[in-house]
Amino acid sequence: MKSSKPEALPPPPPVIPPNFVPQKALGPNRVPAARRGFGTKGQKISLVTNHFNVKLSNTNDHFYQYSVALCYEDGSPVEAKGIGRRVLDMVYQLYNTEMGGKGFAYDGEKTLFTVGPLPGTKLEFPVLLENMSSNRTARGGIPDGVETKRSRRPPQSKSYTVKISYATKIPIQAIFNALQGQDSEQFHEAVRVLDVLLRQHAAKQGCLLVRQSFFHNDPRNSISIGGGVLGCRGFHSSFRATQAGLSLNMDVSTTMIVKPGKVVDFLLENQNVRNIREIDWMRAKRTLKNLRIKTFPSNLEHKVIGLSEKSCRQQKFLLKQRNGNSPSDPIEITVSEYYAKHRNLELTESHDYPCLDVGKPKRPVYIPLELCELISLQRYTKALSNLQRASLVEKSRQKPQDRMQSLMGELTRSNYAADPLINSTGIKISTTFTQVEGRVLEPPKLKFGNGGDLLPRGGRWNFNNKTLIEPSQIKCWAIVNFSARCDTNSLSRDLLRCSKAKGMNLDEPYSIIEENHQSRRNKAPVRVEHMFEAIKRTLPGPPLFLLCILHERKNSDIYGPWKRKCLVDFGIVTQCIAPTRINDQYLTNLLLKINAKMGGINSLLSVECLHSIPLVSRVPTIIFGMDVSHGSPGRSDVPSIAAVVSSRKWPLISRYRASVRAQSARVEMIDALFKPVSPEKDEGMIRELLEDFYQSTPKLKPEHIIIFRDGVSESQFNQVLNMELEQIMQACKHLDDTWNPKFLVVVAQKTHHTKFFQPKSDANVPPGTIIDNKVCHPKNYDFYLCAQNGPIGTTRPTHYHVLLDQIGFSADDLQELVHSLSYVYQRSTSAISVVAPICYAHLAAAQMSQFVKFDDMSDTASSHSGGAGTSGGGFTQIPKLHQKVCSSMFFC
Structure with a gap:
């Protein structure tokens, strides 16, 4: 395999006029890649999945789509949500003959669907609907019981006009075309009709609808998580195109409701x-x-x-x-x-x-x-506290067999076969789980500091009798204590003992600095300032590292100001802890984080050390992990945080750094990958990371660029390919117009509803289980991987979609690379559920968002070049890291 020679990055050609305004070019219209083949490696295993086969008999029929407009009697549009279904139910009861006796599927907003056409293209019906509220209450400025012009009819009723207009028709055949691998623009519209059918069926049963999930009004399905909030267990159901045909994917789902x-x-x-x-x-x-x-x-x-x-x-x-x-x-x-x-x-x-x-x-x-x-079944949309979130996770877990029984019970209870409208489409839904064949990949061997290899078992390993492969050296450091309950002297002794056993060069702390008792009454930023004043008085110079002990509560209000002060203002690596019980396992996990942050490496893949990773170890390769973290639900004033991490010091794939930016709230596409401000200068995230790779590797440009993207839905795949990838390509061209690296783009999805079960076992599928057949896409290149050990609950696999592969990985080589990247997460001694670069991007975004207390931000502040403030784009920006720590794994 050809290897690259060291070469310098030439200056970019000055072809851009000085007064140019950068445009977001979409480039060619790229579409997700087709499957190239199937993997063969690994021990075969028989599994079942929560997909139920669907048969459609009316292939020559069409779904007819109609637009629905609701107006009051004076012609003004109805804006209140939730009234539409009641009005349309009355239309069905009163005007069945005028609608040709046809049933319809209504989406609850502005669209309804029928099988075959209605008698006319424009229909209009008046409806008198009893109102559930009354004006017989204490109304400011309105007489109680006084009749008005609109109250001559019964006082609790309203009159509506329903206008139904033909929009388009959708061939059911489009579903079959897609199942055979043919491109069909109308497939998603046809499947949407089927999903609307299921939603309407659930609505008729009085369920709360949340997208494609529905929740029955049954107290037995509710669990209290504190704060007047209940976790309500329901079910998700949606139709999916798979290699085995159309299937109904059903899963247990949970939403938050207020306690009635x-x-x-x-x-x-x-x-x-x-x-x-x-x-x-x-x-x-x-x-x-x-x-x-x-x-x-x-x-x-x-x-x-x-x-x-x-x-x-x-x-x-x-x-x-x-x-x-x-x-x-x-x-x-x-x-x-x-x-x-x-x-x-x-x-x-x-x-x-x-x-x-x-x-x-x-x-x-x-x-x-x-x-x-x-009243019951009302969604709680505010952010959950840490205690509520932990309680929800603990109480909503289900063992695999319990989950399967719940799904079978709900499928029986739903009784789709009794719905006349569903029957009219010719749908027949199987009542048995789909059988699939999986493969269990061998775990990758790991290399530690004392020269030996270790083969993880059950997706786990430990550092007993092992030393760190690249221990860091920490000479000048200190402990600062914001918690009165921690015995810092004992902690210091035990940490030094444990670090020596792991081969880490950790000197005794220069000092242990306790917070002044009077300072604890102040707000968090003031407490941090006082602590740094004490650090300056106590230490001879800036420390390399600070171990910060916080109060027992997680996400202490000290955390954000402290991290910002250390990483932005002074460039000091810091590790925060809030210990409740300290033992050797706790200290080992703590040392793993500290060593990675300080530039060390805890363990490496053996194939990484041997330079034997196919298409990665022989050709300069950079790996990106990309993610966007959003603010709490309902907080449109809090910006989203985009993070991209990149591998460094090729041929390693275990060491990373991060670049982070803020962007407009709730925006998923990253818009700061390429930000040219002049012909010579690009302030985008990708250039920053490529230059770091070039400096750390030494003076090599990556010929292969592997991108792992998290957090996007299938409807956004084209945007990833045509907007984000295009920005990355432009960033490369801006550095060197003659440089043409090859790209691999993979999206990882965790928020899906496919689960796998061992048919006659209550154990989860073993770590390393991979599935690329039967329930995967009929045409596109995707696979499911359960890399992690699932000791409790039901394991959720990660769904990987290969959107582009110019590098030319075989199915086995790519699947093994993804599997291996689940074992390089430096702060863990177990395989993780998604590749490490994505986890790092998530951590980086989450930590940087803590730097700014968005609740207290004003709408006017400085730009990105200064402190936290508001950029010209109208959103709060985050501060830049200090030069000393910007290339570290500060997020680890």
């Missing part, structure tokens, strides 16, 4: 306070907004839009009176007086607290808290 019951009880639990006097009402307003409540004794439903500004005892509104048949002047009355005089209800709990506002912004409707209950 009294609003006051929910707020007490949500805010973890004991009585109503301690409730933070601003926080309560944010939490309750848009939730639906039921009032009693009237038993009517309303949506919360906010809280009253004053308490029930003080909040006044104008109540219009009736004197005989003519209205009299309105009187001003408080909410408490209204309920006492006009409803004969004496308020006992909520006199001195705000009311719920269930009206409209300019027409408030006030209801006392004690008369309100939260």
Whole structure:
């Protein structure tokens, strides 16, 4: 195999005019690669998967798509979500004949589908729908019980007009074409119709719908995770095109819902306070907004839009009176007086607290808290705390056989065969799991510091009697303690003992610096400043490393300011810990992180040391891992953080560095890969990483560029190929116009619903299990890999999609490379579920996002070149790392 000679990067040719404005060229219209072959290596294993075969008999029929418009009687459009299904159900009941007796699948918004056409291309139907809410409550400025023009009909009803217009038709044959590997633009539209059928079937059963998952109103499916939040277990179902034909993929799914019951009880639990006097009402307003409540004794439903500004005892509104048949002047009355005089209800709990506002912004409707209950099956969309997240993971686990039984039970309960509309499509869904053949790959051998190889067993290994292969040397370092409970002297002694056993050159700490007791009352940034003042007083110069002990709580408020101070302002590598129990295993894991951050390597693949990785070890190769982390749900003001890590010191594939940028909130495509600001200067992430590779390798340009991308859906694959890859290619051209590296682009997906089971075992599939047949794509190049050991719950495989391979890997070589990259994660002694570069990118993005307290950021600040602030793109930027640590594995 041809190897590259060292050569310098020539200066970029000055062909770009000085005043140019860079454009995001899409380049050629690349599409995902077709499968080249199947893997053969590994021990064969028989498995079943949660895919159920689907037969379609009406191949010559068409799905007809119609647009749906809902209007009030005055012609204004209906904007309220959730009313559409009730209105369309009434259309089906009242106008079945006018619609030709046809059933339809309605997506809940603006589209419905039928099998065969409706009688006309434009249909219009009036519908009178009983309203679930009532205006017989304390309404600000509106007389109680006074008739208006719209109240001559029963006071709890509304009139709608439904307009149905023909849009297009979709051949069912498109599904069969795609299953045979033919390109079919209409395949996704046809499968969408089938998915809408399942959603409508679940809606008829009163389920909560969340995309393609549905949740029954059954208390037995709910688990409490604290804070007034329940984890509600339901089921995901979607149709997939596979090599074995069309299949229904069913899986257990969980969503967060608010705990139904009294609003006051929910707020007490949500805010973890004991009585109503301690409730933070601003926080309560944010939490309750848009939730639906039921009032009693009237038993009517309303949506919360906010809280009253004053308490029930003080909040006044104008109540219009009736004197005989003519209205009299309105009187001003408080909410408490209204309920006492006009409803004969004496308020006992909520006199001195705000009311719920269930009206409209300019027409408030006030209801006392004690008369309100939260209705069931309402999603909780706020971010979960660490404790809630841990509780959810623990309580929602299911062993493989339990999961299989749940799925079979739900498939029986759903009874799709009884739905007349599903039957009219000719769908027949199998009731047995699909059988597949997998292969279990041999784990890669690992090399340690004392020269011996080790073969991991069960996806795990340990460092007992092993030393680090490249231990770092740490001379000037210190321990800083923000926690009063940790015995720092004992920790220091044990850490030195353990580091010596692992071959690490760790000197005694220069000092152990305890936080001043008075400082603990200050805010986190002030506490960090005081600690650094103490460090400057105590140490003779800047330390190489700081071990920081935090309070027992994870994600302490100290963490972000501390990391920023160390990595941005001073360029000091730091490791934070919050120990509860310290033993040798804890210390070994701690040393693995410290050694990697300080430039050492804990273990290497044997094939890495022998330079025998096919197509990687003989040709200069750089490996990228790319990921984007988003803010909490509902936080559109918090930017997304994009991270790209790259391998360095080829032919190694175990050492990485990171480049991180902020970008607009909730944007998945990375837009800072290539950022030319002049003919000579590119401030993009890729150039930064390529130059690092060039300097560390020594003076070689990569001929092969391998890209692992995380977090994108199948609908975004073309954007990865035509936007992100194009930026990377442009970055290469900007460095050297004659340089043409070859690319491999692989997307890794964890958020899918395919699981694999051993038919007669409650154990998970063994680590190294790979599947590239039967349930994989009929044309495109993909495979599933369970690299990790799954001791609890049901293992989720990673779904790898090969979008482009210009390098020419065989199926076996590529699958073994991916498998091996699950064993090079330096902070772990077990194989991980996805390749290490992607894990590192995720860690880098998460850690950099901690540098900025986005909750406290103003909308105006400095640009990326300075501190944290707002860039010209309108989003908060993150600070640059100090030169001393920017090429380190600070994220490890």
